[in-house]
Amino acid sequence: MATKTLKYLPLALLLGFSINPVLAEEREKSTVEKIVDVQHDLFKGPREGLRSNHTKGVVLTGEFHPADSARQITSAAHLQQQSSPIVVRFSNATGFPDIADNDPRGLAKGMAMRIDLGDEEYTDMVLSSVPRFPVATPEAFLEMLTAVRDSATSEAETKPIQQFLADNPKAKHFVEYPKPFPASFANLSYHGINAFKFTNADGESVYGRYIVTPLDGVKTLEKADAEIQNENYLMNEIRERLPQQPAEFRLAVQVAEPGDEVNDATIIWPEDRQIVELGRIVLYAAKADAAEYEKATMFNPLALPEGIEPSADPILLARPGAYAVSFQHRMD
Template sequence: MGMKIINYLPLALFLVMGMSSGLAEEREKSTVEKIVDVQHDLFNGPREGLRSNHTKGVVLSGEFYPAESARQITTAVHLQQNASPIVVRFSNATGFPDIADNDPKGLAKGMAMRIDLGDEGYTDMVLSSVPRFPVATPEAFLEMLTAVRDSASSDAEIKPIQHFLADHPKAKHFVEYPKPFPVSFAKLSYHGINAFKFTNAEGESVYGRYIVMPLGGMKTLEKAEAEKQDENYLMNEIHERLAQQPVEFRLSVQIAEPGDEVNDATVIWSDDRQIVELGTIVINAPIADAAAYEKATMFNPLALPEGIEPSADPILLARPGAYAVSFQHRLD
C-alpha cells in the first residue's frame, strides 16, 4: 500500500488565521494569535524554548501495535498490520513550567502522541483527560481566556469570568466537569475532543473520536491524598514505573451515529455509541534528549494519513494554527 500523508495545517491556517497578502505588521492579528497572546499574559510568557500551554511535560518512546478491527473503518497506514515507533508526551495544563503536578490548575492532563509512519512521515494525536472543550469556536475561547485574564485585576463584585460562564453554560459545565488527580499518567484515560472522518477500503466512512484507556485500569487520588504528593510526583512516577515495566494503553475510537454532532467539541456523545479498537500503545522508556525534542517538535493533529480526514470542527481547525504561533515564539 502506498503511503500518502496529508498535512491539513496550511488549510487550517488559511481558514482560521485569515492571512492576507500583506505583511504581518500590516494586518490585524488573527484569533489564534490573540489566543496565544492572552495565554502568555495568563502564564507570564512567552518563555524561550517552551510551549505557551501544557508547558510542563515528560517525553517517552514506545511502539503502537494496530488491531485487526481498525481495518474495518480506515485504510490509514499505521492502522493496518505493522507496528510503528511512537513518541508520547504527557503534560500538565497551564503555561507554568514549574506548576506542581498536584496543583488543581494543572488539570486537565494532556497526552500527545506522534506515530512514525516511515519515509519521514508521521501522524499526531493531541488528547485531553477531559472529554470535552469549554466552547465551540476559537472566538469564544479567546473571549473566555480574556475574561479569565481580566478577572485577576478586576475589582467588580461579579468578575468577567463569572459573566462569561453565566452566558455560556457549556463552559460552566466544563469547569464543573470532574477532573481527578491521577496516581500516574499511566493510570488516566485520555480523549480526543474533536471528531475525524475515517474511511475504509470499501469507501465507507464514519466519524469518530479517539479514546485512550490504560490497560490496567484507571486509578485516581482523593484531593487530600493528592495534596500530600511531591510537586513532581507524576513526572517522577512515570520514570520509576518504566524502569520496572512498560506502560500500556488501548487506543479506540467512539463512532458517531447519524444525528450526532461531529463539529462541536463541547458535545459528549452517548456512552452507548459503538467503540472500535484501533490498537495497543506500549510505552517503554524516556527519550534521551527530551528538552531538545520538545523545543523542536510541534504536535499537529491535522497531519493525517490517507484514510483519516478532519471534521469541520472549528476548534480542531484552529488548534494547529495556535500551536504554530506558539511554536514560532518557542524558536524566537
C-alpha cells in the same frame, strides 16, 4: 499520506498570511494569535524554547501495535501494518513550566502522540483527560481566556469570568466537570475532543473520536492524598516505572451515530455508542533527548494519513494555527 514536510511548514502557511514584520504590524492579528497572546498574559510568557500551554511535560517512547478491528473503519497505513514507533508526551495544563503535578489548575492532563509512518512521514494525535472543550469556536475561547485574564484585576462585583460562565452554560459545565488527581499518567483515560472522518478500504465512512484507556485501569487519588505528593510525582513516577514495567494503553474510536453532532467539541456523545479498537500503545522508556525534541516538535492533529480526514469542527481546524503561533514564539 501525511506530508513529509508538514512539521517544517512555516507559520505563514499554517495561518494563511505573511509574517513579514512590517506587514504584521499593519494587519489585524488573527484570532489564534490573540489566543496565544492572552495565554502569554495568563502564564507570564512567552518563554524561549517552551510551549505556551501544557508547558510542563514528559516525553516517552514506545511502539504502537494495530488491532485487526481497525480495518473496519479506516485504511490508514499505521493501522494496517505490524507496529510503528511512537512518541508520547504527557503534560499538565497551564503555561507554567514549574506547576506542581498536584496543582488543581493543571488537572486537565494532556496526551500528545506521534506515530512514525516511515520515510519521514508521521501522524499526530492530541488528547485531553477531560472529554469536552469549554466552548465551540475559537472566538468564544478567546473571549473566555480574556475574561479569565481580566478578572485578576477587575474590581467589579461580578468578575468577567463569572459573567462569561453565566452566559455560557457549556463552559460552566466544563469548569465543573470532574477532574480527579491521577495516581499516574499511566492510569488515566484520555479523549479526543474533536471528531474525525474514518474511511475504510471499501469506501465506507464514519465519524469518530479517539479514546485512550490504560490497560492497568484508571487509578486516582483522594484530594488529601494528592496534596501530600511531591510536586513532580507524576513526572517522576512514569520515568521510574518504565524501566521495570511498560505503560500500556488501548487506542479506540467512539463512533458517532446519525444525528450526533460531530462539529462541536463541547458535546459528549452517549456512552452506548460503538467503540472500535484501533490498537495498543506500549511505552518503554523516557526519551533521551526530550528537551531538544520538545522544542523542535509541534504536534499537529491535522497531520493525517489517507483514510482519516478532519471534521468541520472550528476548534479542530484552528488548533494547528494556534500551535504554530506558539511554536514560532518557542523558536524565536
